[in-house]
Amino acid sequence: MDKADRAGFTFFFIAVIFIAFIAGALAMLARVFPYNYLNDAYKAAHAAIIQLTETDLYTETHLWREARRPERGVTLHDPQRAYQGVTLYTSGDGAYANLVDMQGNVVHRWALPYREIWDKSPSGRAPRPDDRIYWDKARLLPNGDLLVVITADNDTPWGYGLIRIDRDSKLVWSYHGPTHHDLNLTGDGRIVTLTHDFTDEDIPGLHGLERPWLNDFVVTLDLETGRELGKVPLAQAFLASRFAEPLYQTPSYAVFDPLHANSVQYLDERLTRAFAPAQGRPGQVLVSFRNISTVALIDPQAGEVTWVARGPWFVQHDARVLPNGNFTLFDNAASYREGNISRVLEVNPGTHAIVWSYEGNDEHPFESYVRSSAEPLPNGNYIITESDGGRLFEVTPNGEIVWEFVNPVRGGDKEQYIPIVSSGQRFSIEDLDEDFRAVIDKP
Numbered sequence: 001m002d003k004a005d006r007a008g009f010t011f012f013f014i015a016v017i018f019i020a021f022i023a024g025a026l027a028m029l030a031r032v033f034p035y036n037y038l039n040d041a042y043k044a045a046h047a048a049i050i051q052l053t054e055t056d057l058y059t060e061t062h063l064w065r066e067a068r069r070p071e072r073g074v075t076l077h078d079p080q081r082a083y084q085g086v087t088l089y090t091s092g093d094g095a096y097a098n099l100v101d102m103q104g105n106v107v108h109r110w111a112l113p114y115r116e117i118w119d120k121s122p123s124g125r126a127p128r129p130d131d132r133i134y135w136d137k138a139r140l141l142p143n144g145d146l147l148v149v150i151t152a153d154n155d156t157p158w159g160y161g162l163i164r165i166d167r168d169s170k171l172v173w174s175y176h177g178p179t180h181h182d183l184n185l186t187g188d189g190r191i192v193t194l195t196h197d198f199t200d201e202d203i204p205g206l207h208g209l210e211r212p213w214l215n216d217f218v219v220t221l222d223l224e225t226g227r228e229l230g231k232v233p234l235a236q237a238f239l240a241s242r243f244a245e246p247l248y249q250t251p252s253y254a255v256f257d258p259l260h261a262n263s264v265q266y267l268d269e270r271l272t273r274a275f276a277p278a279q280g281r282p283g284q285v286l287v288s289f290r291n292i293s294t295v296a297l298i299d300p301q302a303g304e305v306t307w308v309a310r311g312p313w314f315v316q317h318d319a320r321v322l323p324n325g326n327f328t329l330f331d332n333a334a335s336y337r338e339g340n341i342s343r344v345l346e347v348n349p350g351t352h353a354i355v356w357s358y359e360g361n362d363e364h365p366f367e368s369y370v371r372s373s374a375e376p377l378p379n380g381n382y383i384i385t386e387s388d389g390g391r392l393f394e395v396t397p398n399g400e401i402v403w404e405f406v407n408p409v410r411g412g413d414k415e416q417y418i419p420i421v422s423s424g425q426r427f428s429i430e431d432l433d434e435d436f437r438a439v440i441d442k443p
Contacts, residue, residue, distance in 0.1 A: 057131055058417040061153040062370065063092035065388050067418040072408035074104035082394050082403040083377040085428040086440065089385070089392055090135040090148075092419035093409050097138045097146060099440065104405055107440040110138075110146050110169045114160065117171060121152070121160060122178045123197075128152040133160060136371075137182050138423045144436035145172065149179050149193065157196050157214065164226060167436060173226035177219065181262040182318075184285075190229065191221040192266045192285055203235060203258070206248055210256035218264060218285050218298055232300050234259055234287065241305040246294040254291035263288040263318045263373075267297075274325040277307040277349050288319040288329060295319045295329065311352045313345060318373035322346070326355060330372045330384075339365040344374040344384060344395075358382065358395050365389075371422055378428075385424035392424040 058064045079102070086107060090097045096111035114133045121127045137149040144167025150160040159178030165171055183193040198212035220230040235258065238247045250258040265286040267275060272282040277297055284306060285298045293314050297307040309327075314334035321327050331343040339360070346356035358374075360366025371387035381394050381402065394403040411417040429437060 058412050061132060062420070063132070063134055063153050064411060064417045064419055065390065067410060067416055068365070068389055069406065071406050072410075074102070074403070074405050076393075076401060076404040077102055078402040081381075081396060081400075083379045083381055083383075083426060083428070085426050085431070087383070087392060087405065088138060088140050088423060088425040088427070089405075089407075089421050090138050090423045091407055091409060091421055092134050093131075093411065095130070095133060095135055095150070097135055097148070097423065099140070100405065102403065104408075108144070108167070110148075110165060110167075112163070112165055112169050112171065114150060117163060117174055118161065118176055121155065122176050123157060125155075127160070128155050136180065136422055138425075139183060139185065140425060140427065142431060142433045142436065143167070144433070144439065147183055147191065149181065149183055151180050157198070159194075159196055162191075162193055162221070162226070164223075167439060175221055175226040175228070177228070179219070182264050184264050184266050185223070186220075186266045187268050189223045190266075191223055192264045193219050193221065194261050194264055194287075195219050195231075196261075203239070203247065205244075206250060206258070208252065208255050209250075209258070213255070214257040214260075216259050216261040218261075218287065218300060220300065230300060232298060232303050234261055234289075234298065237298050237303055237305050238296075240303060243296065243305045243308045246289070246292045246296075246308055246310060249292055251291065257291060259289045260291040261287050262290050262371075263320075265320055267321060270323070271321050274323050275321045275327070275349065276325060277309075279306070281306075286319055286321055286327070288316055290315050290317065295327065307349075309347070309349060309352060311347060312354070313343075315369070317371060318375075320375070322376060325349070328374055328376070330368075330374050332369055332372060335359055335366075339367055341367050341369065342372065342386070344382065356397065358384070358399055364401060371420065373422075373424060375425065377426055383424050383426045385421060387420045387422055390418035390421050392421060394426070 086099050088099050095113050098106050099108040101107050132153040135148045136151040139147045146165050148163050151158050152160050157178040159180035162175045162179040164173050177195045179193050179195050195217045196214045199215045200211050216234040218232045238244045267284050269282045272278045295309045296305050299306050313331035315332045317330045319329045326346050328346045331345050333341045335341045335343050344358040345354050368386045368388035373385045374382045381396050383394050390407040392405045393401050395401050407421050409419050
């Protein structure tokens with residue numbers, strides 16, 4: 001090949017690349033074939049680059065935050081007004097859960113690394129490193145078995161599975177679906193949880209939807225085996241009902257994840273009788289949807305939404321029906337006060353009026369933009385998980401803190417970072433089986 005031929009070939013090669021670039025750009029702008037393939041390839045490459053270049057565990061993940069205060073462990077305990085027992089929590093620094101007494105002493109611990117369960121993520125990819133995988137939600141059974149929702153940082157889908165382990169951290173069963181955020185026991189031998197996955201399906205009327213996008217599902221599992229018993233796609237549940245409007249209000253930042261479901265609660269017959277929007281139909285599931293700031297009832301049998309509520313809350317978590325017929329939620333970001341953006345709200349479902357709230361103050365700031373929960377206790381208090389603050393605390397109906405626990409773990413060269421916390425759950429010792437009580441009573 002002489003110089004003229006080489007020059008001609010080089011010009012031809014450059015021209016082909018230029019034409020391909022222009023054609024690809026036009027396809028992306030017009031969103032015509034092969035837009036979907038190019039878009040998927042771009043997103044996959046972008047995600048891979050982020051994962052490969054991520055270096056700082058403390059500042060580039062969602063598992064650690066700057067510590068707001070130097071205290072560690074239990075900082076406050078009023079034994080006369082606090083609900084006495086043991087408290088379960090998980091921590092963003094690893095795949096484990098601790099059970100602590102009222103003084104903050106660890107009386108039992110469960111731990112099981114992801115790689116001892118599975119060697120891939122539910123989507124079939126290599127899992128994230130161990131320090132980027134953590135136990136998001138954990139629920140303790142009276143015999144010491146633990147149900148755990150596993151999630152990963154900087155991966156999509158980030159749901160990594162649900163497991164049941166015994167009190168010695170031995171695996172009982174595993175469900176390798178992309179479970180995330182929450183789980184709830186039905187009381188009749190089932191578990192309700194959330195999963196998510198990518199889809200290219202259209203949402204008619206939702207302009208700007210990014211494809212592929214994440215759809216959420218309410219999934220029912222068997223408590224004894226982990227076998228999947230049912231699965232309801234939640235975007236389709238909105239579309240199948242007369243309550244589709246909140247879906248069409250998806251903000252622009254969430255067009256690839258319109259719903260972002262983050263809590264589930266199964267309504268048994270008792271809660272159904274109390275909660276007027278359930279209209280006497282037990283078996284429905286209350287779901288919180290972060291990205292559209294909406295709480296909704298889902299009928300798994302009909303596969304549709306039966307009731308929705310939107311109110312003066314923003315990107316909320318942990319919606320729960322109370323026996324008095326109201327519902328609570330963790331309002332993550334609608335307080336709009338510096339250092340105190342979060343609130344816990346009790347809401348009347350008929351009027352949407354706030355009948356009770358807990359808010360922080362200058363002495364006790366309260367701020368967690370993501371995650372977090374508030375669970376009622378038998379004495380009328382609440383156990384609150386402030387995830388971004390790395391703390392759990394118990395508050396009375398009049399807003400007084402009667403117990404507080406700050407995650408004792410720290411990271412960074414000056415120990416300036418604290419892992420987020422999740423799964424705050426308080427038990428009376430009498431709630432636990434006698435043989436498990438004997439285990440945790442040991443020094």
